[in-house]
Amino acid sequence: MTGRPTLAVVGATGGVGAVMLQILSQHADVWGDIKLLASPRTAGTKLSVRGVETEVEALTEEALRGVDVAVFLVPDDVAARWAPLAAAGGTVVVDGSGAFRGDPEVPLVVPEVNAHAARTRPRSIVASPGCTTLSLIVAVGALHAEFGLRELVVSSYEAVSAEGQEGVDALRRQTALVANTKLGTHPGDVRRAVGEATGPFPAPLALNVVPWSGALREDGWSSEEMGIRAETRKILGLADLPVTATCVRVPVVTAHSASVHARFEQEITVERAHETLATAPGVVLFDNPAAGDFPTPADVVGTDPTWVGRVRRTLDDPRGLELFVCGDNLRKGAALNSAQIAEAIAAELSA
Amino acid sequence: MTGRPTLAVVGATGGVGAVMLQILSQHADVWGDIKLLASPRTAGTKLSVRGVETEVEALTEEALRGVDVAVFLVPDDVAARWAPLAAAGGTVVVDGSGAFRGDPEVPLVVPEVNAHAARTRPRSIVASPGCTTLSLIVAVGALHAEFGLRELVVSSYEAVSAEGQEGVDALRRQTALVANTKLGTHPGDVRRAVGEATGPFPAPLALNVVPWSGALREDGWSSEEMGIRAETRKILGLADLPVTATCVRVPVVTAHSASVHARFEQEITVERAHETLATAPGVVLFDNPAAGDFPTPADVVGTDPTWVGRVRRTLDDPRGLELFVCGDNLRKGAALNSAQIAEAIAAELSA
Ligand SMILES: NC(=O)c1ccc[n+]([C@@H]2O[C@H](COP(=O)([O-])OP(=O)(O)OC[C@H]3O[C@@H](n4cnc5c(N)ncnc54)[C@H](OP(=O)(O)O)[C@@H]3O)[C@@H](O)[C@H]2O)c1
Numbered sequence: 061m062t063g064r065p066t067l068a069v070v071g072a073t074g075g076v077g078a079v080m081l082q083i084l085s086q087h088a089d090v091w092g093d094i095k096l097l098a099s100p101r102t103a104g105t106k107l108s109v110r111g112v113e114t115e116v117e118a119l120t121e122e123a124l125r126g127v128d129v130a131v132f133l134v135p136d137d138v139a140a141r142w143a144p145l146a147a148a149g150g151t152v153v154v155d156g157s158g159a160f161r162g163d164p165e166v167p168l169v170v171p172e173v174n175a176h177a178a179r180t181r182p183r184s185i186v187a188s189p190g191c192t193t194l195s196l197i198v199a200v201g202a203l204h205a206e207f208g209l210r211e212l213v214v215s216s217y218e219a220v221s222a223e224g225q226e227g228v229d230a231l232r233r234q235t236a237l238v239a240n241t242k243l244g245t246h247p248g249d250v251r252r253a254v255g256e257a258t259g260p261f262p263a264p265l266a267l268n269v270v271p272w273s274g275a276l277r278e279d280g281w282s283s284e285e286m287g288i289r290a291e292t293r294k295i296l297g298l299a300d301l302p303v304t305a306t307c308v309r310v311p312v313v314t315a316h317s318a319s320v321h322a323r324f325e326q327e328i329t330v331e332r333a334h335e336t337l338a339t340a341p342g343v344v345l346f347d348n349p350a351a352g353d354f355p356t357p358a359d360v361v362g363t364d365p366t367w368v369g370r371v372r373r374t375l376d377d378p379r380g381l382e383l384f385v386c387g388d389n390l391r392k393g394a395a396l397n398s399a400q401i402a403e404a405i406a407a408e409l410s411a
Numbered sequence: 412m413t414g415r416p417t418l419a420v421v422g423a424t425g426g427v428g429a430v431m432l433q434i435l436s437q438h439a440d441v442w443g444d445i446k447l448l449a450s451p452r453t454a455g456t457k458l459s460v461r462g463v464e465t466e467v468e469a470l471t472e473e474a475l476r477g478v479d480v481a482v483f484l485v486p487d488d489v490a491a492r493w494a495p496l497a498a499a500g501g502t503v504v505v506d507g508s509g510a511f512r513g514d515p516e517v518p519l520v521v522p523e524v525n526a527h528a529a530r531t532r533p534r535s536i537v538a539s540p541g542c543t544t545l546s547l548i549v550a551v552g553a554l555h556a557e558f559g560l561r562e563l564v565v566s567s568y569e570a571v572s573a574e575g576q577e578g579v580d581a582l583r584r585q586t587a588l589v590a591n592t593k594l595g596t597h598p599g600d601v602r603r604a605v606g607e608a609t610g611p612f613p614a615p616l617a618l619n620v621v622p623w624s625g626a627l628r629e630d631g632w633s634s635e636e637m638g639i640r641a642e643t644r645k646i647l648g649l650a651d652l653p654v655t656a657t658c659v660r661v662p663v664v665t666a667h668s669a670s671v672h673a674r675f676e677q678e679i680t681v682e683r684a685h686e687t688l689a690t691a692p693g694v695v696l697f698d699n700p701a702a703g704d705f706p707t708p709a710d711v712v713g714t715d716p717t718w719v720g721r722v723r724r725t726l727d728d729p730r731g732l733e734l735f736v737c738g739d740n741l742r743k744g745a746a747l748n749s750a751q752i753a754e755a756i757a758a759e760l761s762a
């Protein structure tokens with residue numbers, strides 16, 4: 061390759077795509093041309109990236125020609141079809157969808173945790189994890205490197221923007237419907253107020269929490285819960301790690317949170333956990349309840365790192381730790397992680 | 412005792428007191444006189460119970476004379492001072508506050524789980540657990556009786572009414588402040604909109620979740636988290652049970668939820684867990700995700716039982732189970748459990 065690599069953002073018109081364009085405009089610029097691709101529906105739209113108005117093109121093999129790295133921020137089925145075509149044409153694909161996360165020939169990468177894995181890509185595809193895994197894996201990965209993870213129990217508090225603009229619109233509409241009322245004290249009154257406006261969710265979210273995200277899998281598990289387990293194991297290289305998760309949607313626009321119970325091989329203290337987290341790349345330790353310091357979604361939205369607070373040693377297990385983590389599901393949870401992977405590949409191609 | 416016992420509701424003018432008066436009007440009537448007591452501030456107020464307008468009296472030793480059973484629904488310090496005085500005068504006290512839950516001479520009772528414990532009361536006081544423990548203990552107790560509980564990991568989703576009317580008012584005010592806006596996508600915008608209107612909470616709750624409830628205890632734990640552990644151990648009679656909890660406040664008016672990871676002595680299957688839960692008194696099994704059946708706070712508010720859904724066997728442990736439970740923190744979580752204890756004592760006194 062001569063000169064800087066050409067990048068394509070596939071899905072540039074989507075929710076994650078919009079954050080990707082912001083990030084590309086903010087980060088040190090490592091790219092030559094940047095092409096913006098989407099469906100034929102939005103071809104011709106103009107979007108700004110690096111301060112330059114750029115016309116969106118329809119995703120075609122022609123449009124992918126000469127692209128060195130393509131970041132796919134599109135639905136699973138679109139990625140499943142197009143990523144291999146792009147790879148066959150010589151493009152390295154970074155896929156933000158769920159299409160390839162479980163593929164044994166596709167590395168699943170979180171640069172702070174397993175950057176090295178991105179260098180071996182038999183299919184010329186690298187996958188980025190799901191947003192719930194990404195909300196906790198940077199902190200958990202740093203602790204694993206130091207203390208040796210042996211078990212993980214996760215309960216999530218997931219924001220609606222993980223269901224795209226439709227999710228955000230549904231929560232905003234519902235919030236307006238329940239505001240200035242005495243709702244929330246009688247059975248069914250929130251459901252009646254929200255009516256059909258549940259959007260992509262199986263129950264109202266305003267003044268409510270809903271213990272479901274993703275699609276139904278075997279034995280009552282959701283795809284999101286299974287994903288946290290499979291992805292954590294793959295990223296940490298711990299194929300048999302016991303991981304259990306319960307995923308719950310909450311009325312938050314953006315930023316996922318998780319309550320994490322972790323058991324390690326070694327004994328652990330809050331002091332040593334603090335030391336590890338305070339120096340881990342991509343992590344902000346924000347843990348002083350006496351001063352009201354613990355992360356909340358409203359405070360971390362729009363920021364890059366994984367925020368960690370409420371660090372406690374499990375009272376009945378000297379090898380156990382409790383944490384509460386928060387991270388922006390559109391930044392580190394989606395666009396940022398894909399951008400970081402793409403930038404590492406750019407550095408490798410330019411080297 | 413001749414005739415039906417006399418009941419006093421101490422704290423009749425409070426949030427839990429109001430629910431207690433409803434419950435007394437709905438349940439089979441086992442009482443003779445019902446006296447309503449509160450602070451001198453509200454003495455003279457008239458409230459309806461069993462369809463009868465009743466004047467609230469100030470709490471005094473005189474007012475407690477002749478009372479057989481007194482249910483205390485008042486702040487901890489008021490209960491700590493007055494419950495022993497009432498007991499000294501021959502009244503059996505059912506205390507809904509936190510003042511006596513940890514007292515080894517005071518039984519901590521959940522009638523579906525350990526009704527027998529209410530019969531031994533060296534101090535003539537019986538305590539009712541905190542609302543977060545009560546949101547899960549009926550379901551967990553039924554599973555323990557069948558499979559032998561060995562470990563519990565809890566993450567809570569707590570409603571604001573557990574902080575009284577002040578908590579409800581704060582959430583309603585905040586919801587109005589963020590409704591009809593594009594808030595929730597930029598750092599700090601929810602905090603700016605909510606301003607000083609955080610009420611009794613350490614951070615805004617509208618479009619947010621806050622990983623804190625209760626007062627600060629040692630090593631970063633909250634009183635609520637420590638309470639779940641101590642109360643669960645005491646109610647189940649498992650003094651060394653490993654219990655770990657992370658308590659999180661969510662923007663829900665009423666009904667607490669919890670994600671529960673439980674490990675048992677015996678192997679367990681979803682089928683056997685379903686059988687146990689479906690027949691357990693005080694539990695409603697609502698678990699069919701394919702049909703969208705799982706409990707949410709908006710659906711269970713105002714009802715008596717503990718609702719259980721999302722029952723799954725832990726994938727990496729045949730003795731582990733995951734559940735999501737919901738219960739009304741003002742009914743079973745407070746007034747109802749105290750009423751049930753008082754009614755059992757009434758039956759005992761009348762026998
Ligand atoms: N939101 C999150 O928190 C999150 C986190 C991690 C991963 N992800 C994943 O990221 C991906 C994008 O999510 P999103 O929330 O940004 O979705 P979105 O807002 O619906 O955007 C979808 C994007 O895909 C494009 N697209 C759809 N069909 C296409 C086709 N046939 N050919 C080319 N482009 C097509 C759309 O283009 P048009 O505008 O032309 O339709 C749009 O740019 C999904 O796989 C999602 O699962 C999301």
Ligand SMILES: NC(=O)c1ccc[n+]([C@@H]2O[C@H](COP(=O)([O-])OP(=O)(O)OC[C@H]3O[C@@H](n4cnc5c(N)ncnc54)[C@H](OP(=O)(O)O)[C@@H]3O)[C@@H](O)[C@H]2O)c1
Binds near residue numbers: 421428487
């Ligand atoms: N809310 C829940 O989910 C929940 C759950 C479990 C347990 N609890 C416990 O139940 C108790 C009551 O909670 P709440 O939410 O109902 O509180 P609340 O609404 O503030 O009511 C407090 C009650 O206590 C009375 N009171 C205060 N000081 C008094 C005094 N010096 N002498 C006599 N009465 C006095 C008040 O009477 P005035 O109206 O005269 O001031 C009022 O009736 C608390 O201990 C709470 O921790 C609450």
